[in-house]
Amino acid sequence: MQLNMEQKKLINNTVMGHSVLKGVAGSGKTTVAINRIPFLLNNYCMEESDHVLMVTFNKSLTRYIEYIYKDIEEDVQLSIFENLKSEDRVTITNIDKLIFSYFLMYNKKNKIKRDITTEQQQQNILKNCICELKDTYRDIKVVDLKNLVFLKKEIAWIKACNFSDLEVYQSVDRLGRTSVNNSEGPQKLLKNSRTRQAIFEIMQLYNKKLAEAKLCDFEDVSLSALEYIRTDPVEKYTHIVIDESQDLSKTQLECLMALYGSEKEYSSIMFVSDIAQSIYPTSWMIKGRNYTSLGLDMTGKSSSLAKNYRTTTQIAQAAYSLIENDADIVEDNNYVKPSLIDRQGTYPVLKGFPMLGRELQYVKDLIQEKLSSKFSYRDIAIVARTKRLLEEADRVLGSDVPHSLFNARESIDFAAENVKLLTMHSIKGLEFKVVILIGLSDKVIPNQAAVLESEDPALINTMERKLLYVGMTRATERLYMSLHGEPSKFLRDIDGTFLKLQDSSLIRNYYRLPVQEYLFMDRIPDPYGKEEQVRQWLIRELMGIYKYPVSLINIEYRLQAFSQTGYVDVVVCINRNNQMLPYIIVELKQRGYELESAIGQVKSYMAVIPSCCYAIVSNGDEFHVYNRNNEQVDDIPMFDNSMLPTSVKNYKYVDINRNVEHKFMMDSENTSEIVVEEYGQEITLKGNRLVKIPVFTSIAAGAPIELVDEMTDVRYMPYDWLANHLETFMLKVRGDSMVNARIDDGDYILIQKQASADNGQIVAVEVDGNTTLKRLRMMGSMVLLIPENQEYEPIAVSADQVRIIGVAVGVVKKVIG
C-alpha cells in the first residue's frame, strides 16, 4: 500500500507531546498509528527504557493490529538497541487487558483478593442498599427497588467517570445517561439535588458492601488500576497511541494519561478518534466534549484525515448519506467531514422480506450461491445489531455454511476459513471484503429498548445511527443489507440512489421522486397514485443507470393483444432498420403487491410485439427481467448508440444509363463528405472529388406538381460517377408512379439539364406549369408521359404543351437494413 502524503506526514511528525488524530471511517487512522511505532522507536526512543504502548479497544482489534504491525516491522530497519527484542520495546494491547493487569497489581500490593461480581450478586447488594436507605430518602422517588436497573447504570456511570466526590457529581452535566424507562426513572437528574445526593449515597453504601463481600465490579477494576498507576512507581510509557479513543470512559482515559511518561521532552501521546463512530454511552468524548476535560489543550495539536480508503465509492456514499443530516454528528466539534475517493465498485444491495426466516434464507443462499464462488468464507462477515439475531443466523446457516459466532470480548481468528458472525459493536475497527448487515428492521435499529430506556432518546438514536454507520463502513468490496418486516427508519435516511436492489442487475433501490419531477406528466393517468411512484423510479433508473435517452422511452404504450387493447406501463423503443420499435416493455405494480399477474401480462404482451426482446416486472422491491423466450435473465442490456436512429446512412446511386450501382455512406449532418468503397477499402471523398448538386423542391411522380425554381438544398456526388453529366440538379421523388423503374418515393433523382430527350428516356417535364417525372414517348404531335406503375394511367398531351426540363440519369436511394 502506498501511503499518501498526509499520512506520511502524520507518521513522521516530529512535534511531540499530546495530539489528536481525527478521521473518517477507513481513512487510515489505525494504519498511521501502527506505522508511527517504528518511527517513534527509531527516532524518539533514546534510552533503553523508552517504550511504546499501543492501546486498542478490544481483543480482536489487538490481534488485527499485531498482525499488521508484524508485516510493517519486517519491512523497516529498527536501528538502535538491537539487543532488545521487539516485545521489550512495543506493547500492543487492549484497554481491558491493560487495566486488568494493574488491577491485579493493586490487589497484590494491598494483599486483597477480590472476585468480579456476578450480575446476580451485584443486584442483590444493590437491592439491600436501596432498602437500607429508603427511609432516609422517603421523599426521593428514585430510591425504590423498581428503579434498580436505573440505579445500577447510574452508579456504573459515576464510577466510570471517577466522580469520587459528591460535589463533582452534583455539578456535572449528565451526558449519555439511560434509565429503565421514562415512566419509572426520574425525568431529570437536576444538578445539586437531593436525588443526586441519594444516588451518591447508595453508591457509597454499595461500594462498601461489595468490598465487605470481597467483590468488585468492572468500574472498580478501572478505579483500582488508576489508583495503583497514580500512586505506585509503575513503568511509564514514553509514547502512547490510543486507537478508537472516542469509545473510552473517563477512568480508562485517565489510566492511560497516568501511564504516560510526559516528563521527557520527546514523549508523545496520540489520541486516534472518529466521533462518527462513538457507539457507547459510557464514552467520555461524546456530545462535543473536548480534550480540556482531560486537562489537555489540543489547539494546534489536532490533524484529520478525510478520505476513506477502505470502502468503494458507492459504499462510502451510502454510508455518508446516513449520517450527513444528523446534526448531533455533523455539528460535533470533533467531526471530520468525509471526502470521497474514486474507488469504483458496486452499489450496496438492500433487500426486505416479510419474515426473519426468509431474510436469513436469503443470506444463506447469497453466501452459498453467489459469494462463495468469488470470495473465501473468511472474507465474509454477517453483522447484526443484536446477539439474538446472530444466534438465529447461526441456526439457519447450520452446517451448510462454515461460520463462527463471536462476541466483543472474544478474539477473532481472521485466518480461519469461516464466515464471521459479529455484532455491530464487535466489528468496530475491523474490515471484511463482504459485509452482510442483517435485521435492519424497525425497533431493532435503533434498538427500541435502548431508546425507550433512555432519558436522552436523541443521544441514543444518534449512537444507534453511528452503529449502523460503523457496520456499513466495514465492507471493503461488497455490502449487503437486509431486513424483515418494517424497515429501520435509518434506511430512509440513506440516499436511495446509492442502494441497489439486487446483485444480478444494475437497478438501484426504490426511491421516491417528488411529483414535480415526474416525467411524461401529460400522459400520466393518476400522478398521485402509488403505482406512478414506482413507474417514475423505474424511468429514472432506465435513464440514469441504463443510460437510455428519454427520447426512447414512452409510457402508456397502446397495443392490441388478441382481441384486447392493452397499455404497457413503460416502453423503450430502439432503432431497427430505420424504424423505432419496442425493445423493452415494463409492467409495474405498486409497492408491496404480488407480481404474478404482471408477469403473465408482460409475457402475453411480448408475444404480440415481435421486436420486443425484454420484459421487466417490478413493484419497486422486486425486479424481474424476462427475455424473448420467457426465460428469467439477470438484467436488461445497457443502452448503446446503435439503438439510436443514426445520422450516418447507407445509400446507393443507380446510374440509369449504364445500369450500374454505386454504394456509399453519408452523414446527414455532414453531406459534404461521402464514404465509398474503393479496392475493398472505405475511403472518404471530399473537395474536388465531389460535385456539388443543387436540390430543388419536390417533383411529383404521381400527379404533376409545380416546380418552383427554388433551390432547397445541395447534395454532393462523386465526380467519377457522373461521367459527363455535369449540368445536373436533383429532385426529391414523391409518390410511387415510377416504382417499376426503381424510382421510389423519397429517392433523389439526378436530372441532366437538357431541353430535348430521346424516346423512352425518363424525363422531368413541365406540363401546364407543373412538373412531373415520367417515361417519354413521342407520337407525332402528341407526347405520351408514361408512368412505371400499372396503377396509373399515361398522360397524353400535345407536344407543344410539354417542356422538357431534363433527363433522369441516376437515382440516389437510401439502403435499408
Ligand SMILES: Nc1ncnc2c1ncn2[C@@H]1O[C@H](COP(=O)(O)OP(=O)(O)OP(=O)(O)O)[C@@H](O)[C@H]1O
Ligand atoms: N493511502 C492509502 N492507500 C490505500 N489504502 C489505504 C491507505 N490508507 C489506508 N488504507 C487502507 O484503508 C483501510 C482502512 O484503514 P484503517 O483501518 O487504518 O482506517 P481507520 O481510519 O482506522 O478506519 P476505522 O476508523 O473505520 O476503523 C485499510 O485496509 C488500509 O490498509
